[in-house]
Amino acid sequence: MIRPIKASDIARIVEIYNHYILHTIVTFELETINNSEMKERVAKVTKDHPWLVVENDGLVVGYAYSSWWHARAAYSKSIEFSVYLDPPATGKGLGKLLYHALLDDAIKRGFHTVIGGISLPNAASVGLHEKIGFKKAAHYREVGYKFDKWIDVGYWQLIL
Numbered sequence: 001m002i003r004p005i006k007a008s009d010i011a012r013i014v015e016i017y018n019h020y021i022l023h024t025i026v027t028f029e030l031e032t033i034n035n036s037e038m039k040e041r042v043a044k045v046t047k048d049h050p051w052l053v054v055e056n057d058g059l060v061v062g063y064a065y066s067s068w069w070h071a072r073a074a075y076s077k078s079i080e081f082s083v084y085l086d087p088p089a090t091g092k093g094l095g096k097l098l099y100h101a102l103l104d105d106a107i108k109r110g111f112h113t114v115i116g117g118i119s120l121p122n123a124a125s126v127g128l129h130e131k132i133g134f135k136k137a138a139h140y141r142e143v144g145y146k147f148d149k150w151i152d153v154g155y156w157q158l159i160l
Contacts, residue, residue, distance in 0.1 A: 001100050002053070002054050002055075002098060003052065003053060003054045003055070004046075004050060004051065004052060004053075004097075005042060005046070005051040005053050005063065006053075007039070007050065009053050009060050010035050010038050010039050010042065012036065012059070012060040013038055013042075013053070013060065013063055013085070014033060014074075016031065016060075016062065016084050016086050017033065017038070017084055018063075019041055019086075019115065020084060024048060025119045025144070025146055025147065025151050026084075026119055026122065026125070027119075028053040028119070028144045028146060028151075029078075030146065042065075042085070045065050045066075046065075049065060049066040049067055049079065050066060050101075050102060050105050051063065051065035051131060052064050052065065052098055052101055052102065054085075054089075054094050054097060056094075056141055061089035061094065062083065062084060062086060062089055062094050062095065062098060063080050063083070063084055063086035063098070064081060064082060064084070064095070064098035064099060064101075065081070065082055065084035065102075066081050066102050066105070066106060067079065067080050067082070068080070069113070069115050075111070077111050077112040077113065078111070078112065078113040078114075078115065079111050079113070079114055079115070080114070080115045080116065080117065081099060081102055081114055081115070081116050082116075083095045083098055083099060083128070089131045090124060091124070092146075096122045096128060096131065099128070099132055100132070101137055102114075103132070103158075103160070107160055111160060112159065112160055113141065113159055113160065114157070114158045114160065115137075115155055115156070115157055116129045116134055116155070116156045116157075117153055117154075117155050118153065118154050118155070118156065119144060119152075120139075120152040120153065120154050126154070126156070129156040130156070134156035134157060134158045135155055135156065135157060135158070136155070136156055136157075137155050137156060137157040138154065138155040139152060139154045139155075140155075142155075
């Protein structure tokens with residue numbers, strides 16, 4: 001079941017996200033965050049964009065949201081998507097379901113371009129984006145540093 005985020009989801013969202021901070025290059029954050037910080041982030045995003053969660057048997061197992069690509073007015077028709085799944089929930093098509101729900105919203109609201117930033121290597125995220133129709137648009141080498149190594153970032157784009 002996909003639905004908008006509720007305040008009662010915050011702790012679970014933090015649990016999922018902190019896993020990625022501590023164990024992966026998916027996010028470039030280095031320190032875990034707390035419920036208060038996540039609540040602020042959700043509030044900031046949901047002023048203008050959807051933040052969705054996916055449940056399995058009543059447990060939130062992932063989330064996705066759209067946000068502004070950049071703040072300047074000329075970017076007002078371009079947005080960015082982000083998705084995070086509880087590791088046991090990956091590979092089951094839930095990221096694709098979340099993205100399709102976000103895409104439906106983006107089309108209804110008249111957006112033109114969706115961007116997905118991916119820390120590389122990340123075959124699962126690249127595969128998700130490309131299955132949906134995103135095309136690689138940029139590749140920046142060694143722009144992040146985490147776990148004592150340099151990390152590339154690619155950007156995938158979908159014109160709606």
